[in-house]
Amino acid sequence: MPIKSSSLQVLYRQMLLIRRAEERLQKLFADGDVPGFLHLSIGQEAVAVGISSVLGVADTVSSNHRGHGHALAKGVSLSGFFAEILGRADGVCRGRGGSMHVADLSIGMLGANGIVGAGMPITTGSALALKMKGAGNIAAVYFGDGALAEGVIHECFNLTSLWSLPVLFVCENNGWSEFSPTERQLATSLERLSAAFGIAFASVDGNDVVAVADQADKFVNQMRDMPSPRVIECQTTRIRGHFEGDPQDYRNKEEMSMMSERDPIARARSQLLAEGLSDVWFEQLHAEVDSEIDVALKLAKGSPEPTSDSLVADVYTPRLGVS
Numbered sequence: 001m002p003i004k005s006s007s008l009q010v011l012y013r014q015m016l017l018i019r020r021a022e023e024r025l026q027k028l029f030a031d032g033d034v035p036g037f038l039h040l041s042i043g044q045e046a047v048a049v050g051i052s053s054v055l056g057v058a059d060t061v062s063s064n065h066r067g068h069g070h071a072l073a074k075g076v077s078l079s080g081f082f083a084e085i086l087g088r089a090d091g092v093c094r095g096r097g098g099s100m101h102v103a104d105l106s107i108g109m110l111g112a113n114g115i116v117g118a119g120m121p122i123t124t125g126s127a128l129a130l131k132m133k134g135a136g137n138i139a140a141v142y143f144g145d146g147a148l149a150e151g152v153i154h155e156c157f158n159l160t161s162l163w164s165l166p167v168l169f170v171c172e173n174n175g176w177s178e179f180s181p182t183e184r185q186l187a188t189s190l191e192r193l194s195a196a197f198g199i200a201f202a203s204v205d206g207n208d209v210v211a212v213a214d215q216a217d218k219f220v221n222q223m224r225d226m227p228s229p230r231v232i233e234c235q236t237t238r239i240r241g242h243f244e245g246d247p248q249d250y251r252n253k254e255e256m257s258m259m260s261e262r263d264p265i266a267r268a269r270s271q272l273l274a275e276g277l278s279d280v281w282f283e284q285l286h287a288e289v290d291s292e293i294d295v296a297l298k299l300a301k302g303s304p305e306p307t308s309d310s311l312v313a314d315v316y317t318p319r320l321g322v323s
């Protein structure tokens, strides 16, 4: 069913929240307040928001190193998210994971992941569990074009197809794997790779949140009725560098200017303006989102650093019967 204007307002708000949250992180990182690396998903928000718009709490997602948007769109608490990235005790992983390991199993966010392609086998296992439970839930995995050159995609395509597992493979093709263009790494296309394993495939404009949500809705409904894998390739844009601090010498000016034209948030805004929303509506929404972020960041910054006596807590699962 096509997305209605009221739904687009909700999708716009979620994209804006992710954008503004990452812009705050960008500044915190520049000020030296974020331990570790930071890979921002600015420019790619429509993928996370469009996909999550058709998922419920009992559906699972796995993510990659550029996973902030995936986590927030799935419903990770904003203060727990910030606290995690700042390495604080109230983070969703008690500050032990940081940006590349944000996870919250209680809402089906199985985790960001620093190892390229590693979300795919996690999702394959999750989909097997969900299929055995038989409640019609599905598992989605986000990965970049860089993962297309990894062996693990062949294994996961094979097993999910062979066992008819409900995995939604979501490729965020932003044209870059670190500093290398996609065409220098992949001898085929994701469409042909999917076809080789008998998996249904669709390509969408990943910067059009409505197009992503519509395609996800179509595939996920099919998968709930009859478990089997699907692939969505979302053509999108990495507006920032590979990581914060990347000088991006390898990109040219034309590409950079084309990216701002394709900005998913600006596009959704134009659609909403054309449908009659006023500038005042946007101003109010922006203020509301910013104050939500202020509150969450204040909580996160007020959270203590984990203490040294908790250093090995959560490293091993306690053995039954052993105290």
Ligand SMILES: Cc1ncc(C[n+]2csc(CCOP(=O)(O)OP(=O)(O)O)c2C)c(N)n1
Residues within 6 Å of the ligand: 065, 066, 114, 115, 116, 117, 143, 144, 145, 146, 147, 174, 176, 177, 178, 238, 242
């Ligand atoms: C198995 C593995 N190989 C290499 C790396 C180093 N690495 C980190 S991110 C990255 C590029 C990933 O590109 P892509 O999957 O397209 O995601 P994007 O950064 O474009 O969002 C690479 C090669 C890694 N983390 N894991």
Ligand SMILES: [Mg+2]
Residues within 6 Å of the ligand: 144, 145, 146, 172, 173, 174, 175, 176, 177, 178
């Ligand atoms: Mg990429």
